Amino acid sequence: MNTQPVIAAVDGSDDSLRALEWALDAARRREAPLRIVHVRQYAPWTQPEVLAAGPPEPDEDPVLDQARDHLARRGGGPPAVEYVALEGAPGALLPEAGATARLLVLGSRGRGGFASLLLGSNSLAAARDAECPVVVVPRPGREGGQEAPAGPDRPVVVGLNADGPDEATLAFAFAEAASRGARLRVLTAYPWPLQTWMLPGEMPSPQVDQDAVEHESRLLADGFLAPHRERHPEVDAGVDVLPGDAAGHLVDASRDAELVVVGRHRRRLLAPARMMGSVTQAVLLHAVSPVAVIPPAVPEE
Numbered sequence: 001m002n003t004q005p006v007i008a009a010v011d012g013s014d015d016s017l018r019a020l021e022w023a024l025d026a027a028r029r030r031e032a033p034l035r036i037v038h039v040r041q042y043a044p045w046t047q048p049e050v051l052a053a054g055p056p057e058p059d060e061d062p063v064l065d066q067a068r069d070h071l072a073r074r075g076g077g078p079p080a081v082e083y084v085a086l087e088g089a090p091g092a093l094l095p096e097a098g099a100t101a102r103l104l105v106l107g108s109r110g111r112g113g114f115a116s117l118l119l120g121s122n123s124l125a126a127a128r129d130a131e132c133p134v135v136v137v138p139r140p141g142r143e144g145g146q147e148a149p150a151g152p153d154r155p156v157v158v159g160l161n162a163d164g165p166d167e168a169t170l171a172f173a174f175a176e177a178a179s180r181g182a183r184l185r186v187l188t189a190y191p192w193p194l195q196t197w198m199l200p201g202e203m204p205s206p207q208v209d210q211d212a213v214e215h216e217s218r219l220l221a222d223g224f225l226a227p228h229r230e231r232h233p234e235v236d237a238g239v240d241v242l243p244g245d246a247a248g249h250l251v252d253a254s255r256d257a258e259l260v261v262v263g264r265h266r267r268r269l270l271a272p273a274r275m276m277g278s279v280t281q282a283v284l285l286h287a288v289s290p291v292a293v294i295p296p297a298v299p300e301e
Contacts, residue, residue, distance in 0.1 A: 015107025098130030
């Protein structure tokens, strides 16, 4: 049995309490322990009140106490709950905490920063750097969307790059849909209209049939989905093949989705740092539903 915890990152904000609710539900579904983590930053030049009072003792953490009270009022918690206080930079420590977790959940923006930002720097760092899947829970009403109640009619949505699908992303999406009894909506986009570049004197290429491009994209998608459908026959997985901007389609789909699942880029030889990809970052910035960012599967040697 996998005993790795689901981690909820809290900081006392309403955003992090929404993330705690999501993490609590995820821990129950996985029958996993819940670890609630608060990364404390006590810098007098950024928090003037700390200069007078000083940081609390190691065993005193008002943010964790708030989380305890929140769970106590709800009742019916997961099998086990652990409370952990860390000291340092959240953007560095939260991804490190994810190394021993099944899932890391945090709000889209916590305390501090600029009120106009849709995605805080800590959420961005965790989604980019953590070794485990990261779920970012947005605040209600983002981009004019309405917070809809969870239910079986709301699908799990996953983005599929037909040119290079990531098995870890598809596996997570199918497993999540199965655990929720939800249908899975697979979105794959193809560029249209096609851009044709010609040198002087070159003849234009034959006209490309859009229906043929869509048909070929659907065949590729169905081929990539076949082993996952076989492993999860209970999941109703439908494919939408759409022209144009993948990020825009995923953001639109998030308006009535339970969860949007996207992958993260693999490291490249000439760019060894972890990267998110423009589609993933755009979805994180604008999606109405929670977004799960899945690190790429480790290639077999």
